[in-house]
Amino acid sequence: MILHRNTVNINRNVVLKMVPVQCKMARAALGLGVRELAEAAQVSPDTIARLERGEELKPRTIAAVQSALEAAGVEFIPENGGGPGVRLRRDVKK
Numbered sequence: 061m062i063l064h065r066n067t068v069n070i071n072r073n074v075v076l077k078m079v080p081v082q083c084k085m086a087r088a089a090l091g092l093g094v095r096e097l098a099e100a101a102q103v104s105p106d107t108i109a110r111l112e113r114g115e116e117l118k119p120r121t122i123a124a125v126q127s128a129l130e131a132a133g134v135e136f137i138p139e140n141g142g143g144p145g146v147r148l149r150r151d152v153k154k
Contacts, residue, residue: 078126078136079144080114086134086146101128
């Protein structure tokens with residue numbers, strides 16, 4: 061199995077690892093501010109800023125932010141030649 065740099069193999073399941081630009085795109089799509097996302101992910105606003113700047117964070121911290129964004133209605137799209145991205149699930153209402 062070939063894994064790209066933004067994927068993680070957890071218990072034989074491939075999980076997309078969010079990259080910094082996806083966090084920014086997801087927040088914009090949902091209309092969330094840094095403080096709102098931080099509260100939803102139970103991290104500090106500075107942690108969100110550090111993530112979006114591309115600073116290295118613990119994998120569980122990135123997972124918490126990604127989970128909060130997914131719970132809010134974002135789907136993460138893997139890099140498939142056009143770069144990584146995000147989209148809103150169809151069932152999400154703004």
